[in-house]
Amino acid sequence: MISVAEYASEASENTIRAAAATFYDPDRSSVRRSERTQSAFLETIVGRSGGLRSILAQVEAVAHTNATVLIAGETGTGKEVIARAIHELSPRRTRNLVKLNCAAMPAGLLESELFGHERGAFTGAVTTHVGRFALADRGTLFLDEVGDMPLELQPKLLRVLQEREFEAVGSTRTTKVDVRVVAATNRDLRQMVQAREFREDLYYRLNIFPISLPPLRERKRDIPDLVRHFVEHFANSMDKTIDTIPEDTMRSLVRHSWPGNVRELQNYVARGVILSNDGVFEPAPPEESEPVPVATSTANPTLEGKIRQEILTECQRANWKLGGPRGAAARLGLKRTTLFYKMKRLGITQPADHSQD
Numbered sequence: 001m002i003s004v005a006e007y008a009s010e011a012s013e014n015t016i017r018a019a020a021a022t023f024y025d026p027d028r029s030s031v032r033r034s035e036r037t038q039s040a041f042l043e044t045i046v047g048r049s050g051g052l053r054s055i056l057a058q059v060e061a062v063a064h065t066n067a068t069v070l071i072a073g074e075t076g077t078g079k080e081v082i083a084r085a086i087h088e089l090s091p092r093r094t095r096n097l098v099k100l101n102c103a104a105m106p107a108g109l110l111e112s113e114l115f116g117h118e119r120g121a122f123t124g125a126v127t128t129h130v131g132r133f134a135l136a137d138r139g140t141l142f143l144d145e146v147g148d149m150p151l152e153l154q155p156k157l158l159r160v161l162q163e164r165e166f167e168a169v170g171s172t173r174t175t176k177v178d179v180r181v182v183a184a185t186n187r188d189l190r191q192m193v194q195a196r197e198f199r200e201d202l203y204y205r206l207n208i209f210p211i212s213l214p215p216l217r218e219r220k221r222d223i224p225d226l227v228r229h230f231v232e233h234f235a236n237s238m239d240k241t242i243d244t245i246p247e248d249t250m251r252s253l254v255r256h257s258w259p260g261n262v263r264e265l266q267n268y269v270a271r272g273v274i275l276s277n278d279g280v281f282e283p284a285p286p287e288e289s290e291p292v293p294v295a296t297s298t299a300n301p302t303l304e305g306k307i308r309q310e311i312l313t314e315c316q317r318a319n320w321k322l323g324g325p326r327g328a329a330a331r332l333g334l335k336r337t338t339l340f341y342k343m344k345r346l347g348i349t350q351p352a353d354h355s356q357d
Helices: 004-010 013-023 038-043 050-063 079-088 107-115 151-163 189-194 200-206 220-237 247-255 261-275 303-317 328-332 336-345
Strands: 069-072 097-101 140-144 180-185 209-212
Touching: 050 079, 050 209, 069 079, 079 097, 079 140, 079 180, 107 151, 151 200, 189 200, 189 336, 220 247, 220 261, 303 328, 303 336, 328 336
Parallel strands: 069 180, 069 209, 097 140, 140 180
Antiparallel strands: none
8 A cells, every 4th residue: 555645756747747737726726825814715705695604604614624525506606616715724725625527527537537547557548647636635625516426436436535545547556645525516416316326325425514505596685795796806807997886787686586696697797897888887687587486377488487397298298207218308308317406496396106216
């Protein structure tokens, strides 16, 4: 058995430097700021609502431990920001925060990215590659979209979480690591466990300290602060002066549902700053106001309502069998997990006599 330091020293120095340059963005807080106080760092997270303050209190409480954290929330709710806060407030803040999006690469390459590989381990492996666990030794590894990790790779992740050791692809040597893992997902892992599409033991190992992030539509009080923050940020970056946000503009932004959450709001403000002149932020209004509730029947149904009706129709045609070649998921051209997610979001439930699928 070898240590991660010994393992890394066997790889070429250029390989490690190239990997580090790929994995870390120095402009996005890869450079540690140890002199920053905890309270000062938390104040950089914009928002004053009670829900957000409660979440930040959880972050502050868990950051000092080595506990694995599972952050759940819709796309664009700021899961990576919370992961970075946990790292920055932890004793590991002087070491690396390494990030990996489990949905961003083919399943065949994900194992190599996590654990590294030896030269000649497979076709195209012309050099030794240092994986993210090795690079995150004594630091933090952020696994984004962990719900998209293939089933066949999940036991290996479970092992390194429990035993703090792994083997690189093509290697027989065991490497010991000390890594704090923060995982994030926008999927319902409990439902995936029930559907046998995510390992139950891995779920409970990741879910030691769960943090749930609310969507922006449930944080209406934070929207004005976020808008002002983004306006100032983008105006400075574009060398513009914007000192006025009209009240009716702000009201329309607060009423908007923001299905893409903070990320959508940020992009909208960036476009608005580009188009704004004379010191006034007044872009075109958002495309829609508060969405029509799913249960409400209208003469001109929303797109979401049409999708809900289509899913209901196909579920009924399939006699509420969701999986399999003749199930509703196949009829709709969706993965079964995607269908589960859409059904939950749209408030569709299976009849009691068909709930076993």
